[in-house]
Amino acid sequence: MEVGLRPTTNHPQPTTKYMSNIANKFFKYRSYTPIPFLIIMFMYEDANVWSLVLGFIIALTGELIRFWGVSWAGSETRTTGSVGGTFLIISGPFAYIRNPLYAGNILMYLGLGIMSFAVFPYLQIVALLFFFIQYYFIVKEEEGYLAKVYGGSYEQYCMSVPRFFPRLTPYRSKEVVQPPFDWKDGLKSERRTLQAFMFVTVTILLIWFIRRY
Numbered sequence: 001m002e003v004g005l006r007p008t009t010n011h012p013q014p015t016t017k018y019m020s021n022i023a024n025k026f027f028k029y030r031s032y033t034p035i036p037f038l039i040i041m042f043m044y045e046d047a048n049v050w051s052l053v054l055g056f057i058i059a060l061t062g063e064l065i066r067f068w069g070v071s072w073a074g075s076e077t078r079t080t081g082s083v084g085g086t087f088l089i090i091s092g093p094f095a096y097i098r099n100p101l102y103a104g105n106i107l108m109y110l111g112l113g114i115m116s117f118a119v120f121p122y123l124q125i126v127a128l129l130f131f132f133i134q135y136y137f138i139v140k141e142e143e144g145y146l147a148k149v150y151g152g153s154y155e156q157y158c159m160s161v162p163r164f165f166p167r168l169t170p171y172r173s174k175e176v177v178q179p180p181f182d183w184k185d186g187l188k189s190e191r192r193t194l195q196a197f198m199f200v201t202v203t204i205l206l207i208w209f210i211r212r213y
């Protein structure tokens with residue numbers, strides 16, 4: 001999970017079992033939900049040089065944000081069980097935005113969608129709406145967990161750091177214990193995402209090259 005970022009003063013936890021189940025399903029299968037969009041991207045690729053360059057820059061930015069985040073949050077970002085976490089992470093990108101991994105994902109998906117230029121802009125808009133809904137349910141579930149576990153520290157963090165739009169200056173709190181920054185652990189944790197990112201990028205470029213030449 002994105003350990004240590006979500007909002008709330010009165011922890012708006014899902015009030016029904018149905019909503020909690022939706023959140024847990026989204027969380028558990030979040031690595032697979034992009035697949036239908038990728039298939040459409042590959043099938044209807046209509047890229048041009050400008051879409052490839054701009055899309056890659058946006059996607060790479062998202063991946064770099066993710067890598068920065070997992071280098072602080074570590075291997076807990078790779079869990080697919082129920083939401084939870086050991087630390088309330090407020091360092092690195094978490095000092096600017098509560099959900100940097102999800103924000104990074106959205107930038108990656110948007111960038112790759114622009115690269116392919118498939119069914120543009122309709123596919124990209126539908127994908128953004130879908131992932132916004134998916135992350136909304138996941139974040140609401142995580143918010144309830146973090147508010148319950150970290151109490152006042154989390155409430156203060158939420159009041160100071162936006163959920164999805166970054167603040168300009170980093171949030172600081174000497175009271176919240178942080179794990180060490182570990183880029184090696186981050187690289188290990190991010191390996192599957194990096195492999196998927198490279199695979200999709202290379203596939204889009206190959207399809208574009210084969211169709212044009």
